[in-house]
Amino acid sequence: MAQPSFDRRRVNGPEESFPPIFPDLPAEPLVTNGKRRDGRALNDVRPIFLQTGLISQANGSAYIETGNTKIACAVYAPRQLKNAQYSDVGRLNVEVKFAPFSSKIRRAHLRDVEDRSIGQLVYQSLLPAVQLHLFPKSSIDVFITIIENDGLESCVASASMAASTALADAGIEMLGMVVSCCSAINDDGIWLDPDTAEVKASRGTLLLAGLPALGTITNLWQAGQITSLDALRCIDACHERFKDLHDVVIDALMQSNRAKQAQALS
Amino acid sequence: MSSLVLPGQPLGPSAKGSLGVYVDSNGVHRASLIGLFKPDKSIMIPKLRPNAPSENSIVIGTVMRLSSQQASLSITVVDGIALPHGEDYVGVIRQQDVRATEVDRVKLGDCFRGGDIVKGQVISIGDSRSYYISTARADLGVMFATSEAGNPMEPMSWEEMYSPRDGTREKRKVARPTTE
Numbered sequence: 001m002a003q004p005s006f007d008r009r010r011v012n013g014p015e016e017s018f019p020p021i022f023p024d025l026p027a028e029p030l031v032t033n034g035k036r037r038d039g040r041a042l043n044d045v046r047p048i049f050l051q052t053g054l055i056s057q058a059n060g061s062a063y064i065e066t067g068n069t070k071i072a073c074a075v076y077a078p079r080q081l082k083n084a085q086y087s088d089v090g091r092l093n094v095e096v097k098f099a100p101f102s103s104k105i106r107r108a109h110l111r112d113v114e115d116r117s118i119g120q121l122v123y124q125s126l127l128p129a130v131q132l133h134l135f136p137k138s139s140i141d142v143f144i145t146i147i148e149n150d151g152l153e154s155c156v157a158s159a160s161m162a163a164s165t166a167l168a169d170a171g172i173e174m175l176g177m178v179v180s181c182c183s184a185i186n187d188d189g190i191w192l193d194p195d196t197a198e199v200k201a202s203r204g205t206l207l208l209a210g211l212p213a214l215g216t217i218t219n220l221w222q223a224g225q226i227t228s229l230d231a232l233r234c235i236d237a238c239h240e241r242f243k244d245l246h247d248v249v250i251d252a253l254m255q256s257n258r259a260k261q262a263q264a265l266s
Numbered sequence: 267m268s269s270l271v272l273p274g275q276p277l278g279p280s281a282k283g284s285l286g287v288y289v290d291s292n293g294v295h296r297a298s299l300i301g302l303f304k305p306d307k308s309i310m311i312p313k314l315r316p317n318a319p320s321e322n323s324i325v326i327g328t329v330m331r332l333s334s335q336q337a338s339l340s341i342t343v344v345d346g347i348a349l350p351h352g353e354d355y356v357g358v359i360r361q362q363d364v365r366a367t368e369v370d371r372v373k374l375g376d377c378f379r380g381g382d383i384v385k386g387q388v389i390s391i392g393d394s395r396s397y398y399i400s401t402a403r404a405d406l407g408v409m410f411a412t413s414e415a416g417n418p419m420e421p422m423s424w425e426e427m428y429s430p431r432d433g434t435r436e437k438r439k440v441a442r443p444t445t446e
Contacts, residue, residue: 059315213296214290
């Protein structure tokens with residue numbers, strides 16, 4: 001690129017420059033012998049680390065890690081509704097922000113369209129579970145920060161679970177714990193909890209969120225090319241995993257309770 | 267033996283108490299909070315969570331604004347639990363709710379001043395902007411105030427406070443001090 005003008009006040013770079021040339025490496029196959037690159041089977045989700053109490057200034061908080069995806073969630077509730085509108089049920093506000101360094105391509109500092117649409121999805125997953133009628137004139141604010149993003153659908157799923165755990169940690173009355181699982185469909189079959197490369201190689205994705213304690217579904221999001229029969233198969237595959245995910249959430253809450261009791265005694 | 271219960275967990279049909287328990291569409295009693303399920307079938311919440319003010323809660327707040335019709339309060343303590351810093355609720359004490367007798371002859375300037383710490387009771391959750399608070403009881407009203415010179419004042423009677431440091435007396439609607 002030739003510099004159009006030579007600026008004497010500044011230290012100038014070279015007048016002409018060219019981008020570096022990277023050799024084309026052969027892409028690592030996504031599946032070998034029925035196992036994915038990280039050793040998982042097709043219907044395995046990534047191991048989950050979930051812990052509460054990360055953010056001390058919030059009423060409740062949770063941090064979740066699955067594979068490379070890292071998400072922190074803070075809940076501030078109940079707070080007085082700042083809007084002029086009176087309502088005799090509470091309002092749930094979910095705000096999601098991808099950190100600028102979270103994905104391969106740098107993101108904007110301000111919330112953009114994708115942040116808002118992910119926030120809307122998490123809101124839809126959580127809304128039926130929160131007993132808003134017990135919080136008149138109050139707002140329940142959930143702030144989700146995605147520190148690292150490895151798979152957009154898995155971000156939504158993990159964010160919903162972290163938010164539900166943080167709400168329980170904050171002492172907000174709920175109908176049950178929300179768990180969420182995502183899947184990608186390919187000609188090979190259905191892959192659960194796909195990461196970024198696997199989503200890119202798939203035809204379509206499907207995300208399912210629900211309350212296993214009550215056996216209900218709160219959200220279903222499908223993207224890409226999926227036939228109705230395939231969609232039903234994806235739903236079944238995700239639903240089968242709900243019990244394991246619920247056990248993870250329960251375990252995290254019980255551990256946090258034990259830690260709080262130990263702290264109270266000391 | 268109390269056991270830990272989590273939201274959504276089914277409790278026995280004899281679970282009682284409305285706090286932390288709800289009934290789902292199939293009639294099953296379930297927990298709605300993380301708590302201890304005590305042998306007497308009620309839920310105890312180990313963590314003291316700050317609540318939004320509800321009817322009949324006792325609140326403590328600071329007087330922010332004063333007019334001839336009402337005093338505006340920044341509520342910081344609800345039912346004995348302090349709200350997190352920066353999260354206050356807005357309450358309003360109307361002229362007719364300041365005391366129980368002679369309600370139309372109340373002069374708000376003789377009852378409250380800006381910066382007073384007031385204990386009140388919520389009479390209604392009010393409208394979009396504020397909760398309605400009443401101090402019409404002997405033990406409700408100004409708990410702590412400073413005189414015009416800035417010195418702390420002690421209660422003298424239900425309508426007067428006295429500052430020992432500068433000797434001034436000022437009129438307030440004073441709360442009867444409790445032993446706790």
